[in-house]
């Protein structure tokens with residue numbers, strides 16, 4: 001029986017059978033392969049340079065836990081400084097567990113950890129907003145609010161600690177979904193922002209990097225389990241009706257018969273992106289101003305989060 005033998009070292013206990021490249025790996029060779037692949041992605045795409053201070057968005061889910069653990073290899077070698085931030089959006093029965101795990105992981109890896117709660121910073125929770133919306137007949141998706149404030153918090157913390165890179169745990173599944181989703185919606189603006197690294201011409205925004213972009217979601221789950229981390233696998237209770245989830249189901253279904261489909265989607269997108277970008281940049285330029293209310297970067301007089309704060313405090317929670 002060669003079925004259960006590691007193609008790398010010959011050890012007789014295989015934890016993964018990679019249909020897309022024929023590899024069968026034992027636990028230790030598998031963890032090794034993930035770490036090597038991520039470090040290779042970082043090097044090849046110049047995501048991190050020596051001396052960088054990297055801030056990781058740490059939700060306590062599998063992706064961000066894996067990311068922090070792998071970037072910690074670079075920290076231990078003295079190549080980078082590393083800190084983590086967890087945002088508590090105020091989502092009962094879901095986020096408490098994530099915050100607890102994030103604290104635990106950061107502690108174990110000896111990484112400086114920041115926790116920012118929407119309740120303390122902005123005086124609302126996502127639960128309160130969603131309940132108020134129900135009462136007042138509004139039906140804005142929770143992700144719309146959440147996304148705007150999360151981005152602002154990440155960016156503020158990054159600036160406060162002088163981080164030079166902001167790293168998120170987006171995986172191959174997430175990226176493939178974004179590509180297909182924005183293509184189907186014809187959203188070119190979002191499409192050109194998909195990539196290994198996003199840099200704004202506005203220096204008030206810290207460059208964002210996605211080192212896990214070439215790792216399938218399933219393998220990240222296995223990696224954290226095999227590495228002995230506790231993570232929570234629950235999804236956000238407000239995410240269920242999103243278009244992204246439908247696209248995710250569709251791609252997973254395709255993947256059963258076509259195991260290389262996610263890699264080809266990603267690689268082909270990288271090939272056509274320069275052309276889209278060239279065409280796009282010709283006709284659009286985003287003016288980067290400053291919000292009159294909060295002083296944060298904004299593309300109009302008042303930034304999006306201040307506009308939302310006005311709706312939240314003067315219409316929803318009054």
Ligand SMILES: [Zn+2]
Nearest residue numbers: 006009026029
């Ligand atoms: Zn092995």
Ligand SMILES: [Zn+2]
Nearest residue numbers: 291294303306
């Ligand atoms: Zn503002």
